[in-house]
Amino acid sequence: QVQLQESGPGLVKPSETLSLSCSVSDGFISNYACSWIRQSAGKGLEYIGRIYPNGRTDSNPSLKTRVTMSVDPSKMQFSLTLSSVTAADTAIYYCARVFPGVGPLDYWGPGILVTVSS
Amino acid sequence: DIVMTQSPDSLAMSLGERATINCKSSQSVLYSSNNKNYLAWYQQKPGQPPKLLIYWASTRESGVPDRFSGSGSGTDFTLTITSLQAEDVAFYYCHQYYQSPFTFGQGTKLEI
Numbered sequence: 001q002v003q004l005q006e007s008g009p010g011l012v013k014p015s016e017t018l019s020l021s022c023s024v025s026d027g028f029i030s031n032y033a034c035s036w037i038r039q040s041a042g043k044g045l046e047y048i049g050r051i052y053p054n055g056r057t058d059s060n061p062s063l064k065t066r067v068t069m070s071v072d073p074s075k076m077q078f079s080l081t082l083s084s085v086t087a088a089d090t091a092i093y094y095c096a097r098v099f100p101g102v103g104p105l106d107y108w109g110p111g112i113l114v115t116v117s118s
Numbered sequence: 119d120i121v122m123t124q125s126p127d128s129l130a131m132s133l134g135e136r137a138t139i140n141c142k143s144s145q146s147v148l149y150s151s152n153n154k155n156y157l158a159w160y161q162q163k164p165g166q167p168p169k170l171l172i173y174w175a176s177t178r179e180s181g182v183p184d185r186f187s188g189s190g191s192g193t194d195f196t197l198t199i200t201s202l203q204a205e206d207v208a209f210y211y212c213h214q215y216y217q218s219p220f221t222f223g224q225g226t227k228l229e230i
Contacts, residue, residue, distance in 0.1 A: 035220075044211075044222060044225060045213075045222035045225075047221065060218075061219065096167075104158035104170055105158075105168070105213075106170050106179065108167035108168060109167065110166075110167060111167050
């Protein structure tokens with residue numbers, strides 16, 4: 001059964017770095033890409049980026065300078081960091097599995113609400 | 119970026135009716151080498167993540183009722199829901215995965 005679960009702090013101060021993890025089920029990391037999506041009232045669903053099984057990453061140019069994605073196979077986890085956050089980064093953050101190849105997102109984690117506030 | 123525009127923004131229907139949601143992309147999402155449209159539809163209910171309904175514009179995801187269907191090609195796409203049920207109340211989003219950054223429509227709220 002495919003499982004994804006986001007974790008991390010729910011509150012981050014402005015100018016600090018947001019760090020999230022996505023724990024996945026066995027077999028995921030070696031075979032599928034993981035995409036990060038966020039959803040806010042103001043901007044709807046927004047693509048942050050994705051990391052492929054070979055470690056290659058792709059990021060939204062609007063966030064690229066602030067985004068880092070990585071994978072830790074030993075922990076079965078993907079990670080996302082977003083630096084220099086502002087209130088505009090307040091959103092629900094999702095990790096999602098990419099359908100094999102360049103595909104849609106067929107499994108999603110439940111999401112985690114991250115609020116940027118002092 | 120490819121801009122995805124959905125219409126209408128909201129839709130109020132009755133049980134058993136047919137709902138149609140449109141999605142237009144600012145450029146074609148049809149990949150000529152395989153003749154596939156890189157377009158998906160998702161359903162999102164309150165407090166839940168989006169759920170994949172349709173991909174390749176018209177292929178229904180496993181387990182999705184056949185009341186849901188997708189059509190269209192190039193830049194114009196439609197999600198049709200026939201025989202509306204109470205559980206179909208949700209937001210619906212189109213999504214292009216043709217070109218990064220992969221973008222979503224603004225969403226359509228379906229009420230019954």
